[in-house]
Amino acid sequence: MAQRDVERFERIVLPHLDDAYTLARYLLRDEHDAQDVVQDAVLRALRYFDGYREGDARAWLLTIVRNCCLTWQRRHRGDRLVVPFADEVAERISDSPQTDTLAIEHSQRAMLERAVATLPTEFREVIVLREVEGLSYKEISDVVGVPMGTVMSRLARARKRLASALGLDVKEAS
Amino acid sequence: MRCADCRDAIHAYVDEELSSEEQGDVREHLASCVDCRREHEVLVVTTRRLKEGLVRHHAPDVLKARIRSALAQPDAFESPADPPRRSWARLAAAGVLIAAASSGLTFAAMRHPLAQGATTTDVLASHIRSLMPGHLVDVASTDQHNVKPWFNGRIDLSPAVPRLDSLGFPLIGGRVDYVTGRPVAAVVYGRRQHMINVFSWPALDRSALSPTASTEKGYHLVHWRNEGMELWAVSDLNLAELQQFVAAFGRSDSASAR
Numbered sequence: 001m002a003q004r005d006v007e008r009f010e011r012i013v014l015p016h017l018d019d020a021y022t023l024a025r026y027l028l029r030d031e032h033d034a035q036d037v038v039q040d041a042v043l044r045a046l047r048y049f050d051g052y053r054e055g056d057a058r059a060w061l062l063t064i065v066r067n068c069c070l071t072w073q074r075r076h077r078g079d080r081l082v083v084p085f086a087d088e089v090a091e092r093i094s095d096s097p098q099t100d101t102l103a104i105e106h107s108q109r110a111m112l113e114r115a116v117a118t119l120p121t122e123f124r125e126v127i128v129l130r131e132v133e134g135l136s137y138k139e140i141s142d143v144v145g146v147p148m149g150t151v152m153s154r155l156a157r158a159r160k161r162l163a164s165a166l167g168l169d170v171k172e173a174s
Numbered sequence: 175m176r177c178a179d180c181r182d183a184i185h186a187y188v189d190e191e192l193s194s195e196e197q198g199d200v201r202e203h204l205a206s207c208v209d210c211r212r213e214h215e216v217l218v219v220t221t222r223r224l225k226e227g228l229v230r231h232h233a234p235d236v237l238k239a240r241i242r243s244a245l246a247q248p249d250a251f252e253s254p255a256d257p258p259r260r261s262w263a264r265l266a267a268a269g270v271l272i273a274a275a276s277s278g279l280t281f282a283a284m285r286h287p288l289a290q291g292a293t294t295t296d297v298l299a300s301h302i303r304s305l306m307p308g309h310l311v312d313v314a315s316t317d318q319h320n321v322k323p324w325f326n327g328r329i330d331l332s333p334a335v336p337r338l339d340s341l342g343f344p345l346i347g348g349r350v351d352y353v354t355g356r357p358v359a360a361v362v363y364g365r366r367q368h369m370i371n372v373f374s375w376p377a378l379d380r381s382a383l384s385p386t387a388s389t390e391k392g393y394h395l396v397h398w399r400n401e402g403m404e405l406w407a408v409s410d411l412n413l414a415e416l417q418q419f420v421a422a423f424g425r426s427d428s429a430s431a432r
Contacts, residue, residue, distance in 0.1 A: 006245055017241070021233040032314060035237045042241050112227040130189070131224040137191050156185050163220040 009049050013042070016058040019133055020065045026128040027069040029117055041068040059139045066125065066143055073121070115165035123158035126151060175203040180210045188217050236346065239367035243305040243410060246392075293406075294397075296353045298390055301371045301408040304351070304360065310369065311347030311362055321348045325359055331403070333359035333374045336426030343370065343419055363419070370409040370419060377404045385420050387413060396420045 020041065024034035041064045045052075052060055116124060129135045129143060140155075141148045163169040180203045186192050187200040204211050304310050313324040318335040325333060329350050339345065346362040351373065358375040383399035394416050396407045407420050 010245065014241070017233040017238065018231065021237065022229075022231040025231045031234075035234065035240075038233070038237060039240050039244065043244055046245065108223075109227050112223060113229070116224075116228065127224065128228070131221060132228050132230060137186070137189070152185060155189075159185065159217065159220050162224065163216055166220065166223060168216055168220055168223070 005049065006046070009046055012057045013045055013049075013061055016061050017042070019058055020061050022132060023062055023065050023125075023128060024069055026116070026124060026132070027066070027121065028072065033072065037068050037072050038065060041065040044068065056139065058133075059135065059143055062129070062133065062135075063143045063145075070121070111166060115162050118165075119158060119161065123154055123161065126154045127158045127162070130155060175199050177203075177207060177210055180204070180207070181213065184210070184214055184217060188214070188221060235367045236364055236369070239364070239369055240305050240310065242367065243302070243369065246410075293354055294388060294390060294395060297373055297395060297406045297408055298393055300351045300353055300358075300360070300373065301369075301393065304349070304362070304371055305369065310349070312349040314347040316345050318345060321345065321361065324348060325350070329357050329359055331359060331374065331376055333361055333372075334403075334423070334426075335361050336423055338363065338419070338422050338426065341418075341422050343422070365409070365411050365415060365419070368409055368411040370407055370411060370416065372423065373406040373408070374403050377402050385417065385424070387417065389413070398424070400424065 017038070021034060021038050024038050024041075025031065028034050028037060041061070045061055045064050048064070116127060119127065125144060126140055129140045135143065137148050137151050140151045144151065146154075160169070180200055183192060183196065183200050187197060190197070192200065204214055313321055315321050315324075316339070318337050322332065322335045325331070325348065333348070335345065335348070337345065343363045343365055346364050346369070348359065348361045350357050351360045352358065353373060353375070356375060358373050361372045361374075363370040363372065377399050379399065380402060381399070382401075383397070385396050385398040387394060387396050389395070393408055393410050394413045396416060398405050398420065407416060407423070409416050409419075411419070
């Protein structure tokens with residue numbers, strides 16, 4: 001590949017590195033694994049760069065990152081079945097007075113992170129792509145490789161689970 | 175609009191994925207239906223909590239540096255199906271065989287000025303290879319008390335692992351690598367987006383050598399010999415800062431030896 005192409009790649013693709021890393025962090029739940037997989041994904045992206053014409057470079061990169069994460073998970077299945085609990089955050093909360101708004105915010109954030117971390121991968125990925133990365137339904141459908149209808153139903157089910165985990169859901173009067 | 179249709183469309187409504195006509199239909203239904211309105215409120219609060227609460231991560235400097243270094247050299251275009259480390263291990267194994275067959279010759283070659291060039295090439299190749307995914311460190315730790323003992327039993331030397339983060343050179347980790355066919359200790363430090371590999375192995379030549387710099391393919395290498403160890407620091411960092419690093423490394427090394 002010519003130096004010119006590498007420069008074009010750096011200009012078009014590398015600005016989306018934070019998004020790529022964010023997706024990998026949520027999918028793999030480990031910063032070192034996320035770094036390794038993102039580096040691998042970027043080098044793969046460079047090799048596939050001939051196939052990239054025009055369009056959304058971010059969604060294109062995220063597709064490769066997402067596939068690399070899933071391959072990695074399949075290869076390391078069973079290595080890490082336990083979701084790490086945010087001990088640090090929990091300690092900070094218990095040390096602080098109950099009325100401290102900062103402590104409440106921390107506890108809410110920890111609860112939120114945990115609720116997302118415990119979602120099955122197929123739900124977690126649509127939540128992260130929509131709520132963190134801000135992708136449209138069409139883009140999510142391209143990245144995940146499923147029809148728009150499936151994106152919508154997964155998003156709806158994932159949000160229902162999260163609302164209930166966060167205690168936000170409607171309590172039906174029985 | 176019936177409630178069932180509204181519930182089906184409500185996520186797309188919140189995400190503004192409906193046509194303007196459909197958005198209008200849902201809005202109209204919500205104005206007249208208490209149950210759907212309550213469902214809508216829960217959804218709005220949930221998505222807001224997610225959008226505001228979930229962390230957007232930043233790619234760490236170390237990752238950016240690894241990618242930049244990998245893009246700067248042609249090995250980046252190799253197929254990942256054949257990881258370079260495997261072929262290198264094979265090469266190293268071949269090297270050991272040849273060395274065993276002709277150890278006298280090898281020893282003589284080491285003293286020849288050409289051998290210096292071979293070592294430079296090998297050290298640089300090892301540095302570049304370390305920047306490939308998953309190759310930088312086998313023990314990742316910012317704590318010297320984790321990195322130093324890790325080498326026990328993996329290699330026949332105990333490398334210097336000084337703590338230099340107060341000088342802006344955080345420890346990243348260590349690994350065992352191969353240079354000129356022998357296992358060597360590699361200790362890795364960072365400097366902003368740059369990686370510094372420090373290779374060390376027992377010296378055949380017992381005389382001391384003060385730090386000597388060279389430049390190859392845009393990387394800087396500093397070679398010195400101290401207390402019976404060959405030491406090489408390699409980085410794409412500018413030479414002045416690399417020399418500053420070597421000076422600090424040398425100081426802490428001899429301080430900790432005493």
